[in-house]
Amino acid sequence: MTSIAIDGAAIPERPEPQGPVWFxxxxxxxxxxxxxxxxxxxxTLGFYRFWGKTRLRQTFWRxxxxxxxxxxxxxxxxxxxxxxxxxxxxxxxxxxxxxxTGLITADPRIVGxxxxxxxxxxxxxxxxALFRARRYLLTRTLWRGIAFGQDGSAFRYANLVLRWSLLxxxxxxxxxxxxxxxRQRYLVEHSWYGGARFAFNIDAGKLTGAWLAALGxxxxxxxxxxxxxxxxxxxxxxxxxxxxxxxxxxxxxVLVTLGCWAAFWVxxxxxxxxxFRLFTTGTSLGAVGFDSALPxxxxxxxxxxxxxxxxxxxxIFFAIAVAGSFAMxxxxxxxxxxxxxxxxxxxxxxxxxxFVLNVAWLRVGLLRIACxxxxxxxxxxxxxxxxxxxAQAPRYGEGMADALDVGAF
Amino acid sequence: MRSMSAPxxxxxxxxxxxxxxxxxxxxVGVRIGPEGVTVTGHDGxxxxxxxxxxxxxxxxxATGPLRLGTTERAGARLAIADEAxxxxxxxxxxxLHAAERQxxxxxxxxxxxxxxxxxxxxxxxxxxIPRLADQVAAMIPEETEQRLxxxxxxxxxxxxxxxxxxxxxxxxxxxxxxxxxxxxLGRRLSDAADVDRPVxxxxxxxxxxxxFAVPGRRIILTRGMVEFAPSPEALAxxxxxxxAHGLHHHPMAMAVRTASTSFLLGLLVGDFLGGGAVVAxxxxxxxxxxxxxxxxxxxxxxxxxxxxxxxxxxxxxDLFDAFAARAGEMEGGALDRYFASHPPSAARAxxxxxxxxxxxPALPPRLWDALRRACD
Numbered sequence: 001m002t003s004i005a006i007d008g009a010a011i012p013e014r015p016e017p018q019g020p021v022w023f024x025x026x027x028x029x030x031x032x033x034x035x036x037x038x039x040x041x042x043x044t045l046g047f048y049r050f051w052g053k054t055r056l057r058q059t060f061w062r063x064x065x066x067x068x069x070x071x072x073x074x075x076x077x078x079x080x081x082x083x084x085x086x087x088x089x090x091x092x093x094x095x096x097x098x099x100x101t102g103l104i105t106a107d108p109r110i111v112g113x114x115x116x117x118x119x120x121x122x123x124x125x126x127x128x129a130l131f132r133a134r135r136y137l138l139t140r141t142l143w144r145g146i147a148f149g150q151d152g153s154a155f156r157y158a159n160l161v162l163r164w165s166l167l168x169x170x171x172x173x174x175x176x177x178x179x180x181x182x183r184q185r186y187l188v189e190h191s192w193y194g195g196a197r198f199a200f201n202i203d204a205g206k207l208t209g210a211w212l213a214a215l216g217x218x219x220x221x222x223x224x225x226x227x228x229x230x231x232x233x234x235x236x237x238x239x240x241x242x243x244x245x246x247x248x249x250x251x252x253x254v255l256v257t258l259g260c261w262a263a264f265w266v267x268x269x270x271x272x273x274x275x276f277r278l279f280t281t282g283t284s285l286g287a288v289g290f291d292s293a294l295p296x297x298x299x300x301x302x303x304x305x306x307x308x309x310x311x312x313x314x315x316i317f318f319a320i321a322v323a324g325s326f327a328m329x330x331x332x333x334x335x336x337x338x339x340x341x342x343x344x345x346x347x348x349x350x351x352x353x354x355f356v357l358n359v360a361w362l363r364v365g366l367l368r369i370a371c372x373x374x375x376x377x378x379x380x381x382x383x384x385x386x387x388x389x390x391a392q393a394p395r396y397g398e399g400m401a402d403a404l405d406v407g408a409f
Numbered sequence: 410m411r412s413m414s415a416p417x418x419x420x421x422x423x424x425x426x427x428x429x430x431x432x433x434x435x436x437v438g439v440r441i442g443p444e445g446v447t448v449t450g451h452d453g454x455x456x457x458x459x460x461x462x463x464x465x466x467x468x469x470x471a472t473g474p475l476r477l478g479t480t481e482r483a484g485a486r487l488a489i490a491d492e493a494x495x496x497x498x499x500x501x502x503x504x505l506h507a508a509e510r511q512x513x514x515x516x517x518x519x520x521x522x523x524x525x526x527x528x529x530x531x532x533x534x535x536x537x538i539p540r541l542a543d544q545v546a547a548m549i550p551e552e553t554e555q556r557l558x559x560x561x562x563x564x565x566x567x568x569x570x571x572x573x574x575x576x577x578x579x580x581x582x583x584x585x586x587x588x589x590x591x592x593x594l595g596r597r598l599s600d601a602a603d604v605d606r607p608v609x610x611x612x613x614x615x616x617x618x619x620x621f622a623v624p625g626r627r628i629i630l631t632r633g634m635v636e637f638a639p640s641p642e643a644l645a646x647x648x649x650x651x652x653a654h655g656l657h658h659h660p661m662a663m664a665v666r667t668a669s670t671s672f673l674l675g676l677l678v679g680d681f682l683g684g685g686a687v688v689a690x691x692x693x694x695x696x697x698x699x700x701x702x703x704x705x706x707x708x709x710x711x712x713x714x715x716x717x718x719x720x721x722x723x724x725x726x727d728l729f730d731a732f733a734a735r736a737g738e739m740e741g742g743a744l745d746r747y748f749a750s751h752p753p754s755a756a757r758a759x760x761x762x763x764x765x766x767x768x769x770p771a772l773p774p775r776l777w778d779a780l781r782r783a784c785d
Contacts, residue, residue, distance in 0.1 A: 024472060047523045051516065062473060069425070069434050070473065072466070072486075078515050099668040108560065144434050145427030145484035194432060385432040387484060 023371035025063035031360040033059060038352045050080040056359060064371060066143060067379055074147075075140035083136070083399030087129075090400070094121055127161040128154045129400035131187070136398050138191060146387050152190030160186055173215045177207035177275070184279050193285055195388040202282030210274045214267035221260035228253030269303055270296045280374065287381035293373040302365045306357060313353040314346070321345035417443050418501055422491045424448075428456065429484030439487060441494065443501045446477065446487065456485065461504045469495050538669050539662075546661035551625075554661060558625025561660075562611070565629055569615040580613045582632070587612060587783025590776035591630075594645060597771075598652050601718035608652050614784040620647050622654035624661045632784045639727055641771035641780075646715060646725025646761060653710035659703045708757055712764045723765030729758035 037052035054077045061073040101114045131154040138148040164179035181204035188200040232249050273296040280292035324345065419442030426437040426448055437455060440447045446463055448456040458479040466486065467476035474490040477498070498505055563577075570577040583591065591610045599607035610628045618633040628651045638644040654660060715722045733754035772780065 044520075044523065045527055047519070062467065067434075069427075072476075076512065076515075078519065081519060142484060142486075144432045145429040145486045146432045147484065383431060383433045387430050 020067075021371040021374045021376065022065045023063055023368045024065070025060060025364055025368070027360055027364050030056075030059065030364055031356065034356045034359045038355055042348075042352070050077040050084070053077075053080060060363070060367065061141065064367070066376065069144050072142040073140055074142055075136070079136075080398055085399065087399030094118060094125075124158055124162060125400060127158040127183075129398075131157045132394070133398040133401035134187065136394055139394065143193075146194040146385060149192040149194075149388060150187075150190055151192070152186065157183075157186055173218065174212070176215070177211045177271075178204045180204075180275060181207075181279075188279075188283055192388060193382075194385040196286050196382075196385045199284045200279075200282055201284070202278055206278055207271065207275055210267070210271040214264055214271050217260050217264035217267055221257055221264060224253065224257045224260055228256065265303075266300060269300050273299050276370070285382065286384070287378045289377040291375045291377070292370070293375075294370055295373065298369055299366065302362060302369075306362045309357050309361060310353060313357070314350045317349040317353070318346045418497060419443070420493065420497045422489050422494050424490075425488045426450070426455065427484065427486040429482045429486070437487075439489065441497055441501065445502075446479075448487070458485075460502050463498070463502045463505060464508050465498070465505045534670050538666055542662045542665040542669070543658070545665050546658040549658075549661060555625040557661075557664075558623045558627050561623045562627050562629060565621055565623065566611075566613055569613055569617065569631070572617065573615055580615065581611065582614050582784040583610075583612050585783065586776065586779030590772055590780040590783075593776065594641075594648060594771060595628075597718045597720075598645070598649055598714055601649075601714045602652060602656055604656070608655065610648065612780075612783055620651050622651040622660055624655075624658075624664070626652075626655045628652065628655070635781055635783075637728075637731065639731070640724045641777045642720055642722075642724040642768070643728040645718075645720050645771040646711060646722060646728065649711035649714040649718075649720075650707050652714060653707040654703070656710065657703070657706060659707065663700070663703075708760055712761065715768075716764070716766065719769045720771050721765055721768035722761045726758045726760070726762030726765070729754045729761060733758060 033055065037048070037055065040048040041052055054073075054075055057073045057075065061071040064071045095118075098111075098114045098118045101111055131150075131152075135150040135154075138150045141148050161179075161183060164175070164182050168175045168179050181202060185200045188198050191198045228250075232246065232253065235249065236246065273294050277292045277294055280290050280294075283290050419440060421438060421440050424437055424439045426435050426439075427433070435450055435455070437448050437450045440449070443460060445460040446458040447454065448458075458477075458481060462480045464478050464480060465476075466478045467473060469475040469489075469492060474488045475495045475498070477487045477489070479485050566580050567577045570580050573580075591612060595608045595610045602608075604626070606626065608626045608628060610630055612630050612632065612635070615631040616633045617631050618637045619631050620634050621629040623629060628648060630648070634647060635644065638647065711725075712722050715725070
């Protein structure tokens with residue numbers, strides 16, 4: 001091991017690059033940070049959210065290290081604000097036209113048509129927003145001083161999503177994994193690190209099994225309502241039933257539907273975990289390969305704990321709100337003022353709780369487990385990557401995604 | 410006398426270096442001094458950052474070392490673990506915190522604009538839109554209002570039918586003698602209002618005690634209200650109130666206001682963290698306040714219409730007293746005042762009673778009976 005001296009201090013030999021990805025963020029600091037951010041956002045009527053998002057991302061990025069070097073987030077809050085303002089300009093007509101139409105014409109067919117049109121426009125704009133938000137995020141992420149990038153066109157991406165969504169609808173949902181693969185392919189194959197492009201290579205057929213399990217649950221849930229109703233009606237005709245028996249049957253039908261939905265969530269999470277593993281393995285950067293061993297059960301438990309915590313917090317707030325209005329109104333709970341206050345007092349903390357728990361519990365947990373189970377092959381090959389001086393980086397971003405409230409993190 | 414120059418501070422530290430060109434991290438030695446940062450590696454001097462180009466990327470903390478960057482080369486980074494380095498940098502590198510300072514300046518400017526924007530929006534929503542809504546409502550052409558009113562009337566009847574659990578088509582009872590009674594009342598009030606097209610009153614077989622003014626000078630009256638009214642004069646008072654709403658274009662104005670206010674607030678707030686709830690509550694309070702003013706205006710105009718039609722407003726006061734008694738259990742505490750869409754019934758009763766004068770019966774007894782039986 002050779003070392004050279006500089007003004008008396010010795011520099012050690014460079015260690016070999018390692019593969020593991022570390023995530024060193026703990027939950028408690030994030031909890032306090034997100035609570036502060038939520039408070040400031042409320043107090044500033046939402047203006048602070050751009051600063052809050054930036055702080056959060058800086059914190060998260062800083063705690064992800066690959067081969068000893070952390071990620072760095074170089075986004076500025078002002079860029080997010082400008083993006084938001086730009087998006088509003090585009091969205092004003094999208095939201096204003098149906099409202100105005102409702103006023104000038106009373107014909108329900110025209111009003112209906114305009115509303116459908118508005119829905120389609122927003123449906124189309126969502127992938128546009130997601131694409132642009134991802135591009136902003138990538139170009140503001142540095143590793144070892146080199147920035148990521150994304151080329152391609154948001155509108156081509158949205159067209160792709162539209163085509164595939166139609167296919168999914170036509171196949172009653174069976175084509176869903178292939179759609180996800182097609183979307184991911186477009187995104188990954190247009191992603192860059194410095195001057196090197198990512199590649200994507202998978203066999204979407206491997207996801208069919210996991211997806212069909214989840215899809216079956218959706219079909220079950222959807223069919224169970226009309227089927228249950230028809231069965232009960234037929235039963236009631238064949239066997240004269242008294243009120244209680246009908247109630248029991250209805251209860252059973254409702255339980256079956258709820259059970260189907262609960263099963264769907266479980267199977268869907270399992271599907272997404274498998275999809276993540278497959279997509280990660282299929283992604284490569286030159287000679288650098290990735291592999292994920294993300295296990296399904298911890299992820300499932302994470303989500304269940306998240307929902308449990310959410311219900312608990314919202315339940316507590318709701319109880320406090322009802323108790324408070326009881327006290328204020330001497331037991332008369334149903335006056336308009338009381339009801340509005342209860343709803344506001346319960347809803348507001350509910351959305352704060354959702355935000356805080358989502359960030360501090362769910363995101364930290366997911367990211368940690370994803371990083372722990374990620375392996376990178378041939379990382380040494382990345383050292384040949386050189387900065388792309390001609391890269392396109394948007395000057396401001398994410399406005400559409402913020403205004404349409406998609407891809408919040 | 411010899412001048413003493415302050416000894417220039419400098420320090421040497423180990424660091425990890427990225428040159429911003431290649432995705433490689435190298436272990437280096439750095440010398441930090443007033444001349445800048447000099448980076449030396451195995452093969453000699455790698456880089457030099459002039460003092461005023463050095464920027465702080467990240468403060469040293471429990472979770473990470475000091476990180477420095479430079480404005481000369483994007484992506485060039487130094488990570489220094491030694492704790493003494495940060496103090497030294499702060500002392501000898503003048504522009505170290507320039508990026509932070511710039512961000513804070515921008516943030517302050519944004520806050521200022523933000524406050525101005527919020528104030529502007531508040532002004533628009535509380536003052537401008539209501540005023541404009543009244544103007545806009547008055548300007549909407551007659552036939553548009555008629556067509557809109559027809560649709561709204563259909564919706565109201567449909568809703569009432571849902572409440573009663575009956576098909577909408579079975580709800581109307583405007584035929585026969587009862588219909589004649591309504592037409593007579595309607596014409597009398599329209600003449601008093603001096604409008605060319607008479608108001609159209611529709612009687613709906615619903616238990617609900619209410620009357621609705623709908624755009625296009627239509628009124629929907631419920632059987633419940635007819636039964637609740639102690640006398641035809643009291644009923645005439647209720648109808649006059651609704652006609653007054655129509656004359657002032659209140660229903661239309663409310664539609665315009667609701668559409669523009671909720672649209673504006675919703676767009677601006679962008680549904681942050683329960684912003685929707687804030688908007689909803691604020692909106693309710695605004696609307697309620699505005700409705701209370703509209704209701705009061707309609708009361709005053711109704712009294713005027715009754716007088717011109719030769720009907721005594723006094724019995725309508727009795728009707729509001731009956732309302733007040735009924736609603737006694739419903740009205741909550743002080744906060745309800747801000748959410749109530751009507752002024753307190755007791756006050757309205759007093760208003761009508763004070764205007765009591767002599768008058769002719771609103772309907773002959775025969776037609777009044779027919780009206781009360783119209784939905785049987």
